[in-house]
Amino acid sequence: MKNFKIIFLGLTAMTTVAACNNPGNSKTETMTAQQDSTHNHEHTYACTMHPEVTGHKGEKCTKCGMELQPIHKEDAAKLAVSILASPQPIEAGKPTALSISIKENEKNVGLEEVHEMKMHLLVVSEDLSWFDHIHPVEQQDGSYTVKETFPAAGNYLLFTDYKPKGLAGEVAMKKLEVTGTAGASTFELNPKAIATTAGYTVTLINASDLKTNQTQDLQFSVEKNGKKLKESDFQNYLGATAHIVMIGAKDKDFLHIHPVSDKRFPIYAQTNIKKAGLYRMWAQFKIEGQVHTADFTVDVAQGEKGNEEGKNHGHQH
Numbered sequence: 001m002k003n004f005k006i007i008f009l010g011l012t013a014m015t016t017v018a019a020c021n022n023p024g025n026s027k028t029e030t031m032t033a034q035q036d037s038t039h040n041h042e043h044t045y046a047c048t049m050h051p052e053v054t055g056h057k058g059e060k061c062t063k064c065g066m067e068l069q070p071i072h073k074e075d076a077a078k079l080a081v082s083i084l085a086s087p088q089p090i091e092a093g094k095p096t097a098l099s100i101s102i103k104e105n106e107k108n109v110g111l112e113e114v115h116e117m118k119m120h121l122l123v124v125s126e127d128l129s130w131f132d133h134i135h136p137v138e139q140q141d142g143s144y145t146v147k148e149t150f151p152a153a154g155n156y157l158l159f160t161d162y163k164p165k166g167l168a169g170e171v172a173m174k175k176l177e178v179t180g181t182a183g184a185s186t187f188e189l190n191p192k193a194i195a196t197t198a199g200y201t202v203t204l205i206n207a208s209d210l211k212t213n214q215t216q217d218l219q220f221s222v223e224k225n226g227k228k229l230k231e232s233d234f235q236n237y238l239g240a241t242a243h244i245v246m247i248g249a250k251d252k253d254f255l256h257i258h259p260v261s262d263k264r265f266p267i268y269a270q271t272n273i274k275k276a277g278l279y280r281m282w283a284q285f286k287i288e289g290q291v292h293t294a295d296f297t298v299d300v301a302q303g304e305k306g307n308e309e310g311k312n313h314g315h316q317h
């Protein structure tokens with residue numbers, strides 16, 4: 001197996017979005033999706049969007065309809081993620097095979113399907129100019145494999161999003177170095193509220209209103225050829241109307257958000273952003289069999305602390 005490079009990630013159970021303590025550190029870097037609750041006993045289930053809503057296995061949130069998720073923080077801390085990349089070194093423009101394992105005591109653990117997949121892999125360039133959302137395929141030994149072609153030399157961040165059986169969802173992050181020809185270094189993180197993709201114009205209507213410490217709406221409009229689209233114009237994409245990913249420019253804080261139904265906007269979601277600063281955002285949706293990705297850059301302001309709405313969270317897993 002000398003063609004493979006083993007990369008180990010330690011997962012830690014946290015109650016908020018976890019960020020890399022030092023993005024430049026060569027040691028293992030980890031990150032978890034936002035998980036927050038005031039309850040912490042073995043059989044408690046809570047909504048990831050509204051953590052004050054608790055109940056039993058199989059029940060749904062009375063506010064948003066999402067299935068309640070188990071809270072087993074101590075068990076989640078025992079898991080480790082490893083990634084094998086081949087060939088080495090990883091070269092830009094050439095396919096790279098990635099093998100991902102979620103293990104406890106050196107044994108692969110079983111995963112549950114979340115939004116039609118057992119594992120979501122979000123890949124971004126370190127400068128957040130490039131994004132890809134792919135799905136590793138389960139193998140007989142319980143590991144997951146997928147191929148990725150990195151567009152240019154540089155550092156890339158891999159966010160492995162998964163849910164172990166009987167546990168809450170987790171996200172682990174790892175940095176990979178890619179060799180080869182460097183891409184053009186013209187990308188700048190300037191606020192961007194309007195994106196175009198395949199003739200669709202997607203606008204984050206309230207981009208200038210985003211703040212921390214409160215439940216935050218994400219309101220999108222989608223137009224094509226002067227026609228405003230409705231939610232019914234969208235096809236199911238991985239169990240949702242759309243998928244939204246936000247990553248902080250500074251600390252690489254990660255949010256994976258799924259919209260809920262709203263008659264006012266074709267894509268609408270709620271989230272809770274913990275840190276102020278610049279974020280890159282990608283909204284993916286499917287129309288006529290094609291998945292489209294609209295990218296945004298938003299500047300999240302510091303909101304007032306103590307807001308009662310701050311107890312709620314955007315849907316993470």
